[in-house]
Amino acid sequence: MTPGVLAIDAGQTGIKVRHGGHDIVFPGIRTDEPLLPQLAAVAHGAVARTGAPAWAVTAGVSGLTTREADAAALLARIDDAAVHEVVLAHDSTTSFLGALADGRGAVVAAGGGVVTLAVGRDRVARVDGWGYLMGDAGSGYWIGREALDAVMREYDGRGPATALTAVARERWPDLAEAYISLQSADDRVSIIASFAEPVARLATDGDAVSQNITVRAGGELAHSVESALRRVRSDPDEHFSVCSIGGVFRSPQLREAFASHIAASELDVALVEPLGHGIDGAVALADLAPGHPLAAAVSIARA
Structure with a gap:
């Protein structure tokens, strides 16, 4: 795992986070509320609980819509000087990467x-x-x-x-x-x-x-x-x-x-x-090659 990556596997029944050598579980996505503020809150919560800064935040999200797949907006929401990159994808992408690499x-x-x-x-x-x-x-x-x-x-x-x-x-x-x-x-x-x-x-x-x-x-x-x-x-x-x-x-x-x-x-x-699970796929987003067929389905923003 790339050091400094905070990986999020976000579903409606629960949100799994891997960061700083820890696996953390948060309550699931609330579909009746805006998504990006929830993801930003999870990122902040994971940093606070682990005490480890994050260089990059990656997320695979259940039911992610085209309108919500805005890594730049999530980067702005996180608003952390330590975070230089955000990668956002539908959870079908992270499920694939977790299972078949x-x-x-x-x-x-x-x-x-x-x-x-x-x-x-x-x-x-x-x-x-x-x-x-x-x-x-x-x-x-x-x-x-x-x-x-x-x-x-x-x-x-x-x-x-x-x-x-x-x-x-x-x-x-x-x-x-x-x-x-x-x-x-x-x-x-x-x-x-x-x-x-x-x-x-x-x-x-x-x-x-x-x-x-x-x-x-x-x-x-x-x-x-x-x-x-x-x-x-x-x-x-x-x-x-x-x-x-x-x-x-x-x-x-x-x-x-x-x-x-x-x-x-x-x-x-x-x-x-x-080979692994959705959270492993969320981790893999940080190293997804630009020429990979799935790269076009991923939103990336860098500070």
Whole structure:
């Protein structure tokens, strides 16, 4: 790690910081408030807690928009004479660098949401990551939404019996009122995503509906990977590494379905274990070569 680098891996559930030989965790990003002041506050907090000055601040941020990807504005917000450089990127970039370093291939990061990033010889492609309303196929939210759909189909007589119904009744004893309770809940997205865990458990236990949802989720995630790789492939014989990270891959059946789809691909691909995590990718931003395909997706400002 380059000395003096303060690296930030910022997500909605938590913000990880590596600085001065320490790993620190801060509360997650608040999406209802401006982003850059939050990142500046985290940088100041990390310097205060470690007692080590920072020469550079690097950050990979979940859901970073084009408008927010302004390293110069963040440098001004930090307003620290010791900080001479700020590097800002979407967390799909830092997830890739953490998992595959300088390799070529695709990383699919699937938790409550999902985003896939592929890097070829000279091209980059991002697939999905469009949020729970417009995308995130195969994510924890997607799985939870499919689970609740299956529960209500059984309730109506439109679908087969499933052990997921008993799980739903633990939260909503009267299923006829469940949709009202859910639609009025401020945390309805996380409530829906929370059903991904019982889907994984019940799929292992043999519930056919949960198994079907799990297999389809693995297929969706593999489809995103293949779509991204086709967009960056330079020639038919190009070899790619594929790495899967995130909570949904804790499901053995989902991993198996995902791996099966990848193995059947006409692309030359190999599943590999991640080299590191998002925070490692945030550290790597400090040394990202200007000619790297991902360099165009990174905002850099220097004092």
